[in-house]
Amino acid sequence: MSNTKRTIKISPSMMCADFLNLAEDIKIIEESGFDYLHIDIMDGHYVPNLTLGPGYCEKLKPVTNLPLDIHLMVEDVDQFIPMFSPFSGSNITFHPECCRHPLRTIEAIRSAGCRPGIAVDPAQPLEVLRHMLPAIDFILLMTVNPGYSGGKLVPGAMNKIQEFAHYRDEMGVDLEIEIDGNVSWDNIPKMINAGADTLVVGTSSLFETKENRRRDAARLLELIGR
Numbered sequence: 001m002s003n004t005k006r007t008i009k010i011s012p013s014m015m016c017a018d019f020l021n022l023a024e025d026i027k028i029i030e031e032s033g034f035d036y037l038h039i040d041i042m043d044g045h046y047v048p049n050l051t052l053g054p055g056y057c058e059k060l061k062p063v064t065n066l067p068l069d070i071h072l073m074v075e076d077v078d079q080f081i082p083m084f085s086p087f088s089g090s091n092i093t094f095h096p097e098c099c100r101h102p103l104r105t106i107e108a109i110r111s112a113g114c115r116p117g118i119a120v121d122p123a124q125p126l127e128v129l130r131h132m133l134p135a136i137d138f139i140l141l142m143t144v145n146p147g148y149s150g151g152k153l154v155p156g157a158m159n160k161i162q163e164f165a166h167y168r169d170e171m172g173v174d175l176e177i178e179i180d181g182n183v184s185w186d187n188i189p190k191m192i193n194a195g196a197d198t199l200v201v202g203t204s205s206l207f208e209t210k211e212n213r214r215r216d217a218a219r220l221l222e223l224i225g226r
Contacts, residue, residue, distance in 0.1 A: 008224040009198040011036035011069045011178065015051055016202035018210050025213065026064050032217040033226070036069035036091065038180075038200045043074040046098060047146050054083040067091065069200070071119060071180070073146055074098065081108045088113030093140045093178075095119045096132060106135050117178070121146065122154040126163055133173055138198070139164060143191075144181030153182040158194045165195025188223050199224070 014037050017025045029037070037060065042051045057068055068090040074080055077099040084092060092114045096102040102118070109116035117138040120129065122145060133139065141161060144151030161177065168175045176197040183191065184204035191199065201207070206216050 006192075006197060008192055008196070008226070009035040009176075010206075010220065010224070011038040011198055011200045012206055013038045013040065013180075013200050013202040014056075015040045016207040018207075021210075023063060026060075026066075028213050028217055030064060030066060032221060034217075035066070035198070037064065037066050038069040038071065041070060041072050041074060041080065043076075045075045046095065047073045057084065057087055061087075069093075069178075070114075071140060072098075073119075077105055078108065081105065081112060084114070085112040089115075091115045091117055091138065093117040093119045093138075095121065096129065097124075102132055103135055106132070117176075119146075119180075120160075120164075122157070122160075126167060130167075133167075133171075133175055136175070138176035138178050140178045140180055140200075142181050143179055143183075146181075151181055153187060157181070158190055161191060161194035161196055168195075185219075185223070188220075192224065 012029050012034055039057060040051050041053060042049045044050045068087050070084055070090055070092045072080055072094045075098050077094045092109045094105060096118050099105045106116040115137040117136050117140055118132055119140040119142060121142050141164065143153055143157040164177055177195055178198035179191050179196045180200040182204055183199045183201050188199060206220055208216060
């Protein structure tokens with residue numbers, strides 16, 4: 001991994017926010033200087049859960065200027081891309097096994113004015129993704145099995161972060177590494193040391209409690225050196 005000092009980005013998972021006090025949570029996120037709002041889109045087929053959708057993203061537009069970090073956990077990826085074209089400037093991540101022509105999907109995301117990324121499940125090896133990496137802006141490494149919040153870190157997760165970071169540095173690829181899954185207080189320093197650039201934070205850190213959101217936001221900033 002490169003020794004260059006990196007600014008770690010934070011993408012709070014809105015799936016884990018307090019839906020009854022969403023405006024207050026977003027206010028704290030913005031005031032803390034966090035970078036994205038992470039939006040999990042699940043169709044009940046690729047993963048056994050249903051969550052947020054384009055309508056939810058539309059409701060966020062009047063209340064925040066933060067870019068969205070949209071993670072498509074859906075079977076028919078190409079059907080969903082046009083639904084998110086109104087959110088130019090956002091990140092859109094998809095699982096490449098869910099579309100026939102991943103490079104075309106990447107082009108479609110760029111044509112919508114968004115930053116393309118691919119999501120990597122815990123069991124997926126680097127070798128099958130290598131040809132796609134130069135075409136994307138970032139990679140989302142799942143360090144839990146996808147579908148629900150609060151999952152346990154899968155064995156070998158830190159090694160996988162290191163593997164992708166080593167490839168990026170060795171090949172000179174301009175590729176951000178985003179981590180999603182059990183980004184806890186204990187795991188955050190290890191993930192950063194392994195090569196993470198962006199952290200999707202949820203119930204094991206920022207959204208651990210409802211009562212101390214501002215305190216936890218400040219703790220998170222201190223932990224990442226911002």
